[in-house]
Amino acid sequence: MLNFEYDNKTKIIFGKGTENEVGNYTKLYGKKVLLHYGRNSIKKYGLYDKVVASLKANNIDYVELGGVQANPRLKLAKAGIELTKKENVDFILAVGGGSVIDSAKAIALGHYYDGDVWDFYLKGIRPEKVLPVGVVLTIPAAGSESSTATVISDEETGLKRGYGDVSLRPKFAILNPELTYTLPNYQTSCGVVDIIGHVIERYMTNTTDVELTDRLCESVITTVINNAPKALNDNTDYASRAEIMWAGALAHNGLVGTGREEDWASHGMEHQLSAVYDIAHGAGLAIMYPAWMKFVYKHDLNRFALFANKIFGLEINNSNLEETALKGIAKLEEFYKSIDMPIRMSDINITDENINIMxxxxxxxxxxxxxFVKLNKQDIINIYKLAL
Structure with a gap:
């Protein structure tokens, strides 16, 4: 196990009706809030009215900026930065899924910065100060509600980049599984793939003697796999949606990665896939993980056999670990297909024309x-080809 520091100060408020308490938590950090959200769904289903009522009940002034899209755009984040500066905002409240939260974090980064906020994503510079962020989560997927990470797409260059800093952990996150009842099954499935992916990035490691976090990783993945069909079958099944929502936070709050080397190559490759084709991140990950696994599994047959055994219950064939490893990869593909996710680029009519560009x-x-395996440009091209 590697040396590590773990410090996650995001306060989680979990359960039914908790969105009605958002004003009580927001007033601890700000008096004038940027209310940041996506399109019309929070207004259509009444969440917007609940949030605004709670802010007003606590005498919190607010300005708002909607319009966040999947694969959140740099242009909107820059508009948000201008707005927060103009309005002297001292807190950002993100109401939505990972895209909204990531956009809010980008605005938080840029508020006190004199340069271009894109500098953080391209150059990895550290912020001296950021605006505090709070969250009302509507889509369990990205784990951004209690993570250090943010991912933004630049429409002009076609680049999609991630950035992380401990200062970006939200001050609080309100998680009510009831808010996911109205999600289309496609969004729920994309979220499930994203949650599993965040754990795979930690699970596939070269670090030895990490038994505890191995078991934590396996538990998060199997919990999501077990509960996904229930949630998709009944959108109002609170129990299954609660399991998935909490798993999403645990998958990416840093806990399951403590003391171990992490990979993140599949996420890096998917970011370019979704940047070029503007597909949902979860759908892109369902395509990239099997391809990446087929390219790297021989690097550590024992770990891939363990994955097959612990996640899918396959018996390990000690005389042929490769057979077990490949069966585990096939089982992952089978699960993705069972929740109507693509597992090949061709499933969503993507050809090889942009592989070199990506x-x-x-x-x-x-x-x-x-x-886990260090990949150069040609390796990445070969993995994209496996994903076709």
Whole structure:
């Protein structure tokens, strides 16, 4: 196990009706709030009215900025930065899923910065100060509600980049599984894939003697796999949606990665896939993980056999670990298909015309990505080809 520090100060408020308490928590941090959200769903289903009523009940002034899209755009984040500066905002309340939260974090980064907020994503500079952020979560997926991470897409260059800093952990996150009842099944499935992906990035590691976090990783993944069909079958099944929502937070709050090397190559490759084709992140991950696994599994047959055994209950064939490893990858594909996710680019009519462009973008800031197996540009091209 590697040395580590773990510090997560995001306060989680979990359960039914908790969105009605948002004003009580917001007033601890700000008096004038940027209310940041996506399109019309929070207004259509009444969440907007509940949030505004709670803010007003606590004498909190607010301005609002909607319009966040999947694969959140740099242009909107910059508009948000201008708005927070103009209105002297001292807190950002993100009401939505990972895209909204990531956009809010980008605005938080840029509020006190004199330069271009994109500098953080391209150059990895550290912020001296950020605006505090709070969350009312509507889509369990990204884990951004209690993570250090934010991912933004620049429409002009076609680049999609992530950034992380401990200062970006939200001050609080309100998680009510009831708010996910209105999600289309496609969004729920994309979220499930994203949650599993966040754990795979930690599980596939070169670090030895990490039994505790291995078991934590396996528990999060199997819990999501067990509960996804129930949630998709009955959108109002509170129990299954509660399990998935809490798993989403645990998958990406840093806990399951403590003391171990992490990979993140699949996320890096998917970011360019969704940047070029504007597909949902979860759908892109369902395509990229099996391809990546088929390219790297021989690097550690024992770990892939363990994955097959612990996640899917397959018996380990000690005389042929490769057979067990490949069966585990096939089982993952089978699960993705069972929740109506694509597992090949061809499933969503993507051809090979942009593979070289995506590989170039994936290595835009570094010639090598990943740590479980270090991948160069040609490796990435080969993985994209496996994903076709």
């Amino acid at each position: 590989a170039e973008k994936a290595t835009h800031t570094s010639d090598i990505i990943g740590s």
